[in-house]
Amino acid sequence: MEAFTLRAIRTIRSIPAGRVATYGQVARLSGSPRAARQVVRVLVSCSRSHGLPWHRVVGAPCRIALPRGVEFDFQLALLSSEGVEVSDDGTIEPDRFLWRPEPSAFFFEA
DNA sequence: AACATGACGGACA
């Protein structure tokens, strides 16, 4: 298994409940800035076997990436149950729910 | 080895 896959799994597992992260964000935090598509692969192939919080990963526009359907509804329900407000079309307000890994380091700047 | 495929992202019209 690729090292990136392991790092991605760790990154995804560290997303706190009640927050969401984007594919690109997970890729960057996992050390491979342009590996968003690999993050997709990790979610599809490992979410069940590794018990990953797959529902906390969304697309760059801070919107559920799944096509409309039962999966979409399921992700929306899971996020709602964690307190994340998701609109009917799947969009989430980044200012309120996007995960910010180390806010303390920049909290007092600017 | 060449080619198609993704729960994507960014740039641009």
Add this chain to the structure above:
DNA sequence: GTGTCCGCCATGT
């Protein structure tokens, strides 16, 4: 805001 195009890169044919 929406739609298109192209880059990305591990996997499966």
